[in-house]
Amino acid sequence: MRKLSLVFVSALLLLSGSVLANDKKKSDEPTKKLSTQIATLLSNSSLIVEDDLTANVLFTLNEDREIVVLSVTTNSEIVEQFVKSKLNYQKVSLEDYREGRTYTVPVRITE
Numbered sequence: 331m332r333k334l335s336l337v338f339v340s341a342l343l344l345l346s347g348s349v350l351a352n353d354k355k356k357s358d359e360p361t362k363k364l365s366t367q368i369a370t371l372l373s374n375s376s377l378i379v380e381d382d383l384t385a386n387v388l389f390t391l392n393e394d395r396e397i398v399v400l401s402v403t404t405n406s407e408i409v410e411q412f413v414k415s416k417l418n419y420q421k422v423s424l425e426d427y428r429e430g431r432t433y434t435v436p437v438r439i440t441e
Contacts, residue, residue: 388403397418
């Protein structure tokens with residue numbers, strides 16, 4: 331009888347652990363939606379590049395759901411200025427967001 335209750339408790343622990351582990355998908359969804367919208371905002375550019383350029387953009391959203399760029403980490407100052415000018419104070423449509431939360435999105439600019 332004691333072994334049966336031990337098996338039952340271990341099964342409950344495994345079940346609850348797998349249920350809690352699946353909650354991560356909900357927290358990643360706003361970042362994916364933001365990445366898609368940022369790609370759209372940066373797609374219409376007249377920037378001429380010879381090589382692929384990368385940058386990490388750290389930003390937050392204000393109360394009007396506008397992007398406020400905090401920093402752009404890159405080796406090219408041209409890319410930094412380009413990203414800031416294209417993204418700063420652009421509105422995004424995001425249902426579930428927290429004002430002031432910081433996001434980091436990698437950006438790659440290609441030919």
